[in-house]
Amino acid sequence: MASEKSLEEQLEKLRQKLSEAGVKILSGNWGGKGGIARYKGQWLVVMDRHLPTNLKTTIAASDASASFRSRCSAPHTRHSH
Numbered sequence: 001m002a003s004e005k006s007l008e009e010q011l012e013k014l015r016q017k018l019s020e021a022g023v024k025i026l027s028g029n030w031g032g033k034g035g036i037a038r039y040k041g042q043w044l045v046v047m048d049r050h051l052p053t054n055l056k057t058t059i060a061a062s063d064a065s066a067s068f069r070s071r072c073s074a075p076h077t078r079h080s081h
Contacts, residue, residue: 007053014060018045025060034059 015025023043034047034055047056 004053007057011053011057011060014057018043018060036062 025045027049030048037044
């Protein structure tokens with residue numbers, strides 16, 4: 001199992017990659033929830049700041065793969081999430 005510090009480093013790297021890819025990251029008090037969404041053509045990552053780091057890393061990693069897949073798809077393809 002990865003250490004907490006290692007997970008925090010992974011999370012920070014994912015946040016950087018997502019930001020560079022144009023993904024907006026929303027962090028706040030979301031009632032213990034988190035997930036990914038596409039709103040008005042932009043990917044969003046929503047994470048409750050109190051979620052465990054391993055869950056935040058999982059959410060960010062799943063969004064990274066989804067947003068990069070989206071960027072590689074044809075421009076006329078419409079994604080509904």
